[in-house]
Amino acid sequence: MTKLSVNINKIATLRNARGANNPNVVQVALDAERFGAQGITVHPRPDERHIRYQDVLDLSKVVTTEFNIEGYPDRRFMDLIKLVKPAQATLVPDPPEAITSNSGWDTIKHLDYLKDIVAELHSYGTRVSIFINPETKYFEPAKETGTDRVELYTEPYAVNFPKDKQAAIKPYVEVSELARQLGLGLNAGHDLDLHNLKFLKEQIPYLDEVSIGHALVCDALYYGLENTIQMYRRQLEV
Template sequence: MTKLSVNINKIATLRNARGGNNPDVVKVALDAERFGAQGITVHPRPDERHIRYQDVLDLKEAVTTEFNIEGYPDKRLMELIRTVRPEQVTLVPDPPHVLTSNAGWDTITHQIQLKDIIAELHTYGARVSIFINPELKYFEPAKEIGTDRVELYTEPYAALFPKSKHAAVKPFVEAAHLAKKLDLGLNAGHDLDLHNLRFLKESIPFLDEVSIGHALICDALYYGLENTIQMYRRQLEF
């Protein structure tokens, strides 16, 4: 079964735009779980432009499904993870100034850095996943540095999907099979939505988890959060 983890960053963005605590990030996370989310994902950034570090502490006390913290492993994030002890940490190579994650790790260039970070995260009891492009050269080094899973960076798939879904998914299928051969768990995320998610799952049936935020929250404006989460679940369960 492929699990759906709901990224609630956009809920925090909406709250921060007005100040106060509306919408309540913790309440939305609990509602998302009640509506069928099998995990909650957050990506705290140094400028706290959406999820704040205090949100992460508050969510840890409330979330009952898998809690997944994404981010660049700077000193502050590592300290937060040591305190919170989430079930999963997803390492993303995005510097503070970028709008959103836009590439996977170069596991060759950053092999020593990542190996040390992953080893430390394992001492906190976290499963570790690293954001990765569907380029085969990065997968064996990913295995060597000790990561438990890789998360396929799916923006290129989503961008090409409307023109040719088969061409779009081909490099991801190849990368997924290599990950499976190397005994790496497999996640996916970025720009997945109700149009392209089912085909990705059909093409890679052994996906462990997808993390979806922006598109899901946008759809919830029209369909409602409960209905939207169930719609996304149906794309993964057939």
């Protein structure tokens, strides 16, 4: 079974636009779980432009599914993981000014650095996933870091899906098979939606988890949050 983790960053963006507490990020997370989300994902950034560090602390007290915290592993992020001890920490190589994640780790160049980060996170009892591009050269070094999982960066797949879905999925199937051979768990995320998610799942049936935020929240404007989460869940039940 592939789990659906709902990224609630966009809920926090909407809240922050007015400076009060509507929508309530914690309540939305609880409702998302009640509606069928099997995990909650957040990505706190240094400028707190959407999820705030206090949000992470508040959510850690109430999330009962898998809590996944994404981010660049600077000292503040690492201290947050140490304090919260989420089910999973997903490492992304974003600089602070990035609008959103736009590439995976160069696990060759950053191998020693990632080894140290993964070891520290494991010492806190947290599972580790590394955000990674669908290029085979990065997977054996990823294994060397000691990470439990890799998260496939799926924006290229999403962009190319409408043009040629077979060509779009091909590199992902190849690296997914390699990940399995190496004993790495497999997550996926970025620009997945109701149009491309089912095909991804059909071609890579052993995905452990997908994390989806922007598209899911946009769809919820039309379909409602409960219905939307169920729609995404059905895309994964193939």
